[in-house]
Amino acid sequence: MSPRVVFPNKILPYLLVAPQLAITLVFFYWPASQALRQSMLREDPFGLSSKFVWFANFKKVLSDPNYLNSIQVTAVFSIATAAVAMGTALLLAVMAEKVIRGRGVYRTLMIWPYAVAPAIAGMLWLFLFNPSIGSLAYGLRWLGINWDPLLDGEQAMVLVVAAASWKQISYNFLFFVAGLQAIPKTLIEAAAIDGAKPFKRFWTIVFPLLAPTTFFLLVVNTVYAFFDTFGIIHAVTGGGPGKATETLVYKVYNDGFVNLILGDSAAQSVILMVIVIALTAVQFRYVEKKVHYG
């Protein structure tokens, strides 16, 4: 590593980080502190006054069976979305490596879905699988599957997971392709000469060398599944049927903006923030240890 150049200016460094700090303060710390304050307040039914109640909102939220259900839904949804999105993307990226003719076109086509807005993506899937008008729903019923995500919670979950991961596949694909390209071809050849069959080569050479990419995507996909899937869920199921697809972030919206229980909603968003920070910390603390950066 080349030695760091140090400029002996006392004020300039602070000036240089000031814009970044200002943005973080205004758009993250201030709203976060507001959420924290709000989570300890209780509004009267008409929104005219509020009372400081300490942790009462948290107690209420954490003892609410609907909230516990929502945690479970989020866990299932996030794990499934991240797994499907990353698994499919990796498979497609490995396949794309083998494409010789029209590689560029193929890759471009693969990346397009990322440009589709979440709500639109949700609508696409909704139309395809709508029990009354969806063309694919028709096909499923023809296959003898009793397809009705408007009534069946599990089917609704499958649908939102499919829509959410479909949207993320292209992003993951892009990173996996780049990651695969960064692995020197001679390593694969050396492994072939060393007697490793294709499948073994993948698991013992390619996959470990992709670990930095995979780890990065794991963090990004978890955060995506937690936060950025609101639009899809809103468009496809609206959290239903019942509360089968009501994730934490969807419940924050529902309780705060639809039911106007601001204190509960704020408490939930604080909990959600803590969960995501904890998850990311765990990923960096434990998973990253298994990653080799070349």
Add this chain to the structure above:
Amino acid sequence: MATVDLKDVKKVYPGGVEAVKGVSIAIPDKELCVLVGPSGCGKSTLLRMIAGLETISAGTCSIDGKVVNAIGPTERDIAMVFQNYALYPHMKVYDNMAYGLRNRGMPKDEIDKRVRTTAETLELAHLLERRPRELSGGQRQRVAMGRAIVRSPKVFLFDEPLSNLDAKLRGQMRVEIKSLQRKLGVTSVYVTHDQLEAMTLADVLVVMNAGLVEQLGAPLDIYEKPASTFVASFIGAPPMNLLPLRSGQLEGAVSLPAIPANAATIGFRPEDCEVGADGAASEGGLRLMARVLGVEPVGAESFLYCEAAGGRIVVRVPGRTAVAVGDQLPVLARREKVHFFGSDGKRV
């Protein structure tokens, strides 16, 4: 323990480019064959075809008497040392060496024994727990060698293994590779563009150019009797002096040996020249006047870059020299050290 036989091997790439245009080489058991040539001559492609990393478009490649055209690299029982070493960066040195053995389902204690003995031979024993990036270039090179040796394959393939090392280390490893290959008695194919490596390592030397074999034989035979102007200018450093003949004469020559009828080029090596007073060398030999353009003293010898007979020549003189730029001096070459080539570049 194996022979390698190439019979009229060709490689045509999908775009129609012919990288190897029909090469036949028979490498006897336990011998080291060096493929040498300029970049793009097809030597690496040929090596990769022996390895099974490239398909063979036409002709056959046999290892140990068995045609391996349709067999993948995994089953050919060969080992290859790559130019960039291709060590697995996420594995320790030990695992790098053990990988090939594990893939072949060897028992654990046998693997351990083999890896440790090989590491011992290559002085790698203290590095087994390190990862490739914690090693120096020379050490990485050794690990790459170790990974090949530990498997005791039928054939070793070397793809310019020393070109990433500094000059001193390269010389050292060259000697080591040679003695290891001798000791292990494994048939080897070695690709390089360095004529010094080629000369010193080869039992069988193959000079390639533009997808074809220019000359095949023992290194010193090739040095003494280059089959073409290409080989003459490729083997030997500095290369052989080549001067054009016009209607059987060399302009500016004081005396000439008998020139074969169809010769178009005359050649003599810088180290076969004598400078100054004419002695025995001039008996029926070549003698011409040269004007010195540059002098390069390298210690044990000096190189004189001269202009003579309408061309440029290099003359090697031992030790220091008093010759200065601008001097006119007579250059002599013995009759038996003068080579002639036809208009097609072939030796006559």
